[in-house]
Amino acid sequence: xxxxxxxxxxxxxxxxYIVFGALTTIxxxxxxxLFTSVWVITPDSTVIANIISNLAGVIFAYFTNRGMVFxxxxxxxxGRLKEFGRFFIGRGFTIxxxxxxxxxxxxxxxxxxxxxxxxxxxxxxxxxxxISKLIVFRKNADEKKNGAx
Numbered sequence: 001x002x003x004x005x006x007x008x009x010x011x012x013x014x015x016x017y018i019v020f021g022a023l024t025t026i027x028x029x030x031x032x033x034l035f036t037s038v039w040v041i042t043p044d045s046t047v048i049a050n051i052i053s054n055l056a057g058v059i060f061a062y063f064t065n066r067g068m069v070f071x072x073x074x075x076x077x078x079g080r081l082k083e084f085g086r087f088f089i090g091r092g093f094t095i096x097x098x099x100x101x102x103x104x105x106x107x108x109x110x111x112x113x114x115x116x117x118x119x120x121x122x123x124x125x126x127x128x129x130x131i132s133k134l135i136v137f138r139k140n141a142d143e144k145k146n147g148a149x
Contacts, residue, residue: 013069017129020064028057058091070137083136090131094124 008015035049062084066072074080101120106113 014129016069017065017132020061020069021125021128023064024057024061027060028053031056054095058088061091062087065132066137070132072137086136087132090136091128094127094131097127098124 032049032053035052036046065087066083072080072083074083098120101123102113102116105111105116105119
């Protein structure tokens with residue numbers, strides 16, 4: 001049990017990132033389902049529903065990553081808005097990258113779409129983590145020196 005606790009403590013940030021990433025995915029899917037099956041806006045509302053589900057996922061991911069994963073200590077409202085802006089732009093970039101990968105490799109080069117999508121998801125998840133850790137929720141020099149999470 002102690003070994004498991006030590007492993008969790010060592011990899012806590014990564015474990016929580018994966019857990020909240022899975023919850024973000026589930027939430028996004030539920031929102032998509034709600035807007036395509038329950039609250040149908042128009043018969044051809046898939047694109048709108050997908051945009052809404054992505055926005056819901058990004059907002060949920062920001063708050064869970066901010067508080068539970070990376071433990072942001074940004075207290076100023078203006079700083080939190082900048083942080084959210086960096087997060088939103090980062091996620092927008094990775095969503096666009098995902099679309100580009102699928103378009104190029106599945107549509108243009110005719111690779112298997114399922115395999116391409118899995119590769120794209122892995123790339124996006126890794127990039128989202130790196131962007132969040134190094135750009136969005138980066139620690140300043142004082143926090144690093146004091147050992148803050």
